[in-house]
Amino acid sequence: MINDAIAKSYEAANYASHAYEQSFIANLHARSRLRGLNPKAPNSAKVLEIGCASGGNFIAQALVFKDAQFTGIELSKAQIKNGKTALEKIGIKNIDLLCLDICDTPAHFGSQKFDYIIAHGVYALHKNDCEA
Numbered sequence: 001m002i003n004d005a006i007a008k009s010y011e012a013a014n015y016a017s018h019a020y021e022q023s024f025i026a027n028l029h030a031r032s033r034l035r036g037l038n039p040k041a042p043n044s045a046k047v048l049e050i051g052c053a054s055g056g057n058f059i060a061q062a063l064v065f066k067d068a069q070f071t072g073i074e075l076s077k078a079q080i081k082n083g084k085t086a087l088e089k090i091g092i093k094n095i096d097l098l099c100l101d102i103c104d105t106p107a108h109f110g111s112q113k114f115d116y117i118i119a120h121g122v123y124a125l126h127k128n129d130c131e132a
C-alpha cells in the first residue's frame with residue numbers, strides 16, 4: 001500500500017521538520033482578513049496540520065500563541081516520536097502529535113472543528129522516493 005511506502009521512507013531517512021512562514025497562522029489570519037473573511041484570532045485558534053512530520057511548523061507558534069491548541073497528524077511513528085521528545089524537552093503543552101493517516105481524520109475527529117487546517121508539503125517527494 002502506498003501509505004506504508006511513504007511511512008517507511010520517512011522512517012528510513014529523518015526529515016528535518018522546520019517552521020515555514022506560509023504555515024504561520026498569523027500569516028493565514030492576515031491573508032484571510034484581506035480577503036474579507038473573519039477568521040479566528042490566532043491566540044485562541046484550534047489548528048490541525050495534516051502530514052506534520054515532527055511538528056516543526058507548530059513549535060514557535062505554540063510558544064507565541066499559548067492559548068491556541070495545535071494538533072498534528074502524521075503517518076511516520078518515528079517522526080511523531082521525535083516530535084514528542086522535543087515537546088517534552090521544551091515543555092510545550094498545547095501541541096498534540098498523533099500517528100494517523102489523513103484518510104482516517106473524519107473517523108478520528110468526528111464532528112470536532114478546526115479554525116485553521118495546514119497542509120504543507122504533504123505530497124512532496126521524499127529523497128528516498130526519488131532514488132527508488
Ligand SMILES: C[S@@+](CC[C@H](N)C(=O)[O-])C[C@H]1O[C@@H](n2cnc3c(N)ncnc32)[C@H](O)[C@@H]1O
Pocket residue numbers: 003006007010015016017018020050051052053056057073074075076079100101102103119120121122123124
Ligand atoms: C515533506 S513532509 C512535510 C512536513 C511538514 N508539513 C512540513 O511542512 O515540513 C510530508 C509529511 O507528510 C506525511 N504524510 C504523507 N502522507 C500522509 C498521510 N496519508 N497521512 C499522514 N501523513 C502523511 C509524511 O510522512 C511526511 O512526514
